[in-house]
Amino acid sequence: MILKQSYQALEPPPLSKAVHGIHVKRMIKLGNSSYFNKLAKFSPFLLAEMDEFIERNSLVINGNNKIKQKHYCCPQCLKAHALICSREMKLGNNIEKIVNKLFEGEVGHGEYYLDGEVLIKV
Numbered sequence: 001m002i003l004k005q006s007y008q009a010l011e012p013p014p015l016s017k018a019v020h021g022i023h024v025k026r027m028i029k030l031g032n033s034s035y036f037n038k039l040a041k042f043s044p045f046l047l048a049e050m051d052e053f054i055e056r057n058s059l060v061i062n063g064n065n066k067i068k069q070k071h072y073c074c075p076q077c078l079k080a081h082a083l084i085c086s087r088e089m090k091l092g093n094n095i096e097k098i099v100n101k102l103f104e105g106e107v108g109h110g111e112y113y114l115d116g117e118v119l120i121k122v
Contacts, residue, residue: 023054035101080108
């Protein structure tokens with residue numbers, strides 16, 4: 001018998017997954033690695049949630065016929081999701097400032113962002 005672990009949307013994932021942030025690191029603005037490091041230090045669970053958002057909303061890009069795939073999603077939707085999650089997790093204004101510094105552009109698209117097939121109001 002195989003047991004599958006499942007988590008509610010904002011329940012912290014296992015810490016081993018939370019410390020990676022590999023997809024988020026690929027999407028941040030150049031020169032913002034110090035903000036990424038702060039986010040990883042102060043809120044690894046938010047970083048893990050952002051990684052999971054990228055995975056489930058990815059446009060897989062194969063550049064120059066390479067086999068290696070890169071996960072990429074809309075940075076405006078990712079920024080909106082991260083800010084909503086940080087508020088729901090009650091992480092405080094400092095984390096929101098870090099998220100705003102990590103990603104350029106607006107929060108979502110107007111008043112909404114897309115998570116999978118669900119349109120969410122910011």
